[in-house]
Amino acid sequence: MNLVTDNSQGHLSIGGCDALDLANDFGTPLYVYDISLIRQQLRQFHKAFKETGIKYAISYASKAFAIRAIDQVIDQEDGHLDVVSAGELMTAVQANFPMANVSFHGNNKSLAELQLALDNHVGTIIVDNFYELELLNKLLPEQKQPVNIMLRIAPGISAHTHRYIQTGQVDSKFGFDVQSGQAEQALKQVLQNPKLNLRGYHAHIGSQIMAIAGFTALVQKMVQLAADWQEKYHYQPQVLNFGGGFGIKYTNQDQPLAPQEFVRNMIQTLKKEIAQTNLTLPEVWIEPGRSIVGEAGYSLYTIGARKNIPGIRTYVSVDGGMGDNIRPALYQAEYQAVLAADPQASPVETVTIAGRYCESGDILVKDQKLPLSAPGDILAILATGAYGYSMASNYNRVGRPAVVFAENGHAKLVVKRETLADLTRLDLNYL
Known part of the structure; x- marks a missing residue:
C-alpha cells in the first residue's frame, strides 16, 4: 500500500483531502484516517475468504x-x-x-x-x-x-x-x-x-x-x-x-x-x-x-523548536508526542515522517523528531531524513492509525487530539479535540 500520495499542488493527500488544509481547518496535533484504505483492507480480507468457499x-x-x-x-x-x-x-x-x-x-x-x-x-x-x-x-x-x-x-x-x-x-x-x-x-x-x-x-x-x-x-x-x-x-x-x-x-x-x-x-x-x-x-x-486501520492513519503535527548539537544530533520538536503516540517510547516502534507541503521532496538533513512532553524518551522518529523545515511547517507521521488514539493519554495535562475521517475529498470531524475545560472536568476541590 502506498502511504504517501500527493495532490496537484504537491501536498500530502489523505483521502483526497489536502493535509495542509486539514491542519489549518482542524488544528494540530491531528489524527486523520483515509477511510477508503480501511474499506479496501476489509474487502481484500472478504475476497480472500470467499475464494476459499x-x-x-x-x-x-x-x-x-x-x-x-x-x-x-x-x-x-x-x-x-x-x-x-x-x-x-x-x-x-x-x-x-x-x-x-x-x-x-x-x-x-x-x-x-x-x-x-x-x-x-x-x-x-x-x-x-x-x-x-x-x-x-x-x-x-x-x-x-x-x-x-x-x-x-x-x-x-x-x-x-x-x-x-x-x-x-x-x-x-x-x-x-x-x-x-x-x-x-x-x-x-x-x-x-x-x-x-x-x-x-x-x-x-x-x-x-x-x-x-x-x-x-x-x-x-x-x-x-x-x-x-x-x-x-x-x-x-x-x-x-x-x-x-x-x-x-x-x-x-x-x-x-x-x-x-x-x-x-x-x-x-x-x-x-x-x-x-x-x-x-x-x-x-x-x-x-492493526492491519485494518494502521496504514490508513496519519498524525499531523506543527513543527516548533529546533536544537542542533554539532556533530551529534539535530532535534526538531513538534506539538504532540508520547501523549498521542506512546508506541515508540513503549516498545521502540519505528515510523517514518514527511513534510506535508512536499512529501516527495529530496531530503537534505537527518533529524530526530521530538515530542513536546517532559520526558527524554519522548522521541517519535529517530534519524529521519527530511528536507529543510521551519517552525510552522506541518509534519506528517505515517501509519499511525493503530494504537495512537487508543493509547493516548493526558500526560502533562495535555488534551488528546481531534480525529478526522477523510474520504473522497470530504473531511468529517468524528472526535472533538479535548479542551482545557475537559482536562479538569472530573477534578474536585479538597479545600
Whole structure:
C-alpha cells in the first residue's frame, strides 16, 4: 500500500483531502484516517475468504482504534467487532453495531462487565480463565438461553515480534494453557454446563507478524487439539478463531504480506489438516485490528523548536508526542515522517523528531531524513492509525487530539479535540 500520495499542488493527500488544509481547518496535533484504505483492507480480507468457499467472520479488533465512527464503518463493510472492555462495548452499543456480531475478550473481565455483555446480548464471550468461568456461573441462572462462549487457549506458539506483543506462548497472561492441561480441564467444565454453548476455540499468537510460519503452526496445533478432544469428549468446534496480528508497513524496511496471503495459507493448511481427522470443516474467524486501520492513519503535527548539537544530533520538536503516540517510547516502534507541503521532496538533513512532553524518551522518529523545515511547517507521521488514539493519554495535562475521517475529498470531524475545560472536568476541590 502506498502511504504517501500527493495532490496537484504537491501536498500530502489523505483521502483526497489536502493535509495542509486539514491542519489549518482542524488544528494540530491531528489524527486523520483515509477511510477508503480501511474499506479496501476489509474487502481484500472478504475476497480472500470467499475464494476459499469457507464460512468465516472478520472480527475487527477494536482495541486498535475504538470510536463510534469506526465501528459504523466496520458494520458497513460486513465486519464483526471484537471488544475488550465495558468502554469498547458501550462504544459499539452507541454506534448501533449489531450485538450478535460482537465478541468480548479480556483476561480479567469484571462481574459488572460480564453482566453488561449479557444485558446487551453480546454474540460471543471469549472466556480467558477459570475465574471468569466462576463469574459467569454467578450470572447464568438469570439467563433464559445458553450463553455463547469460546475458550481462549495458549497454544505454546511464540510469534517473532516484540516480547510485549507476544501472546500465544506458554508464559503468557492470556488464555488457558495447553501444555499444563488447563485448557482441557476448562473444556470439561464447560461441556458439563448446559447454560454454556461452546462455539469453539480461540488463540492469538502476537502482533505485527510478517511471516506465515507462526500461523501455519497455529492452525496445525488447533486442529490437532480439536481432533484429540473430539475423540475424548465427543465435542466438535463450530468455529476456530485464529486471532489477528498481521503485520503492516511502518517504514520502508517493513515488507508485510498481503492479507490474502495469510488467509490463503491458513485455509489451505486447515483443509489439509482437517482431511486427516474425523472433524468437519469449521467456520474460521480472524481478528485483524492493526492491519485494518494502521496504514490508513496519519498524525499531523506543527513543527516548533529546533536544537542542533554539532556533530551529534539535530532535534526538531513538534506539538504532540508520547501523549498521542506512546508506541515508540513503549516498545521502540519505528515510523517514518514527511513534510506535508512536499512529501516527495529530496531530503537534505537527518533529524530526530521530538515530542513536546517532559520526558527524554519522548522521541517519535529517530534519524529521519527530511528536507529543510521551519517552525510552522506541518509534519506528517505515517501509519499511525493503530494504537495512537487508543493509547493516548493526558500526560502533562495535555488534551488528546481531534480525529478526522477523510474520504473522497470530504473531511468529517468524528472526535472533538479535548479542551482545557475537559482536562479538569472530573477534578474536585479538597479545600
